[in-house]
Amino acid sequence: MRKIQFILFPLTFLSILLLGCQSNESKATLYDYPQKALNEKLDAEGEVMEVILSSSTLEDDIVIKDEAIIKEFKDMISSSVKQDGIVNMANPDYYMDITFKNDKRQSYYLWVGENSQNSSLMKTDDTHTIYTFDKEMSKKISNLLKRKL
Structure with a gap:
């Protein structure tokens, strides 16, 4: 019995010491990564010069320059x-490229709802987030x- 106490006491002390020495930096929590609000909206990144729509069903791209x-x-x-x-979508109806005056370009996937349904957008560089419009x-x-x- 004395041998067991002799072994358990140092092991318990060592375990407590090691746990107490852990860095707080390594203990990331959900609070360390603030979530964006659900009502976050997309925004065009400047003055738009043109919108180009393409699709597997279209023979040619649609280029829109009309203001x-x-x-x-x-x-x-x-x-x-x-x-x-979680986003799990079918293939988009359209691929949309928006070119801005500063030569910046943003690409989206576009699903157009039929018969009074909502439609959806997704940035091609963020396929884990979807945006809907009424x-x-x-x-x-x-x-x-x-x-x-």
Whole structure:
């Protein structure tokens, strides 16, 4: 019995000492990485020069340089709201490249809802986050695309 106490006491002391010496920096918690608000919105990164839409169903790309139509696409982007949860989407309806005046380019995947459904956007460089926009904006974008096709 005495031998067991002789072995257990130093082991217990050593364990407590090692646990107490752990660095707080290595103990990352969820609070160390603040989550973005669910109502986070997308925003166009400056003055848009053109919008290019492509799809596997289109023979040629649709190049949009008309300011009124570009404004509709900017409105679509700025009205999009980040959705919570895991993203698992089908292939997009369109691939959308937006070129800004400063020669910067942002690419999106676009799903256009049918029959008064919401539509969705996803940045191609962030495929874990999806943004949706309402039925009214979906209808506007759908009508614009029908006119261009």
